[in-house]
Amino acid sequence: MKAENEFMTSLKVAIVFFLFIAAPGLMAQDTGNENAIVKVHDRKDIEWSPCPDFMPQGCNIAVLHGDPSKKNSDIFFRIPENAMVPNHTHTSAERMVLVSGEMQVTYEGEDTQTLKVGNYAYGPPNKAHTAKCIQGPCILFIAFEEPVDAFPVVVKN
Template sequence: MNYTIYFSKIKAALLISTLLLSYCFYGQGNVANEMESSMVKTHEDKDLQWGPCPSFMPEGCTIAVLHGDPSKKNVDVFFKVPANYEIPAHWHNSAERMVLVSGELRVTYEGEKEQIMKVGSYAYGPTTKSHTAKCGSKDPCVLFIAFEEPLDAFPIKLK
């Protein structure tokens, strides 16, 4: 019997067993323990914590973080403004994926025609592209926004 080949096969089997056990105990086990809970929220939930918008936004604008950390990638928020509210020109380092949850919102991106969002409308806002918006006169506007990058907003001084 060739003991070198025999012991090499035993070493390989032990290594594979160790790797599988490590995955089971440290990989999969930790992932299972760290799994997030699912969630369903509406913009009217009483437990939402609404906070202020950036200081360049007029009074009445609020944001509620739904998921994630605003200082890190992939954060989801509700953005709420009163009826007749004008959102000043601004831009973000992140692309925005938005769905209008309440109200009617007129949105204008730099160099583009105004677009009207109605409840259920989806919109995509490109990275660093400045935009303005105005909420309609009937109801407050609430947008669900998914930011790919950390949440930020920078005002644009219009001429």
């Protein structure tokens, strides 16, 4: 029994050593030669691209960081005032902050929420939602966990 208690004590010490000494090094990200970046939503050097065809006229997307075809990329999503974003889903969860304008967002089965500048919103993956820019233009910062995509949802009556 004494040998077993000594073994357990040694094991606990080894685990504590690992957690405080070795684990932080394993969890640190290798930043290599990557530079920090700053993007401003209303600068002329932001490269805006068109949204998918089912999105409203005047809708644009700007890639801020990452590759939208891969995990973990950030974008600006811009729509004009009074534009309505049709019901759609994304494979990825969305973490969003409204950068300009005022926007109403409605997720399936939930009450409409009004986002104002600086508000944070989270959208679960594969949950249908719509949006309307009620004061704009509306620019939304969106961080995607999975590759960026959008699929129209047809509501069946």
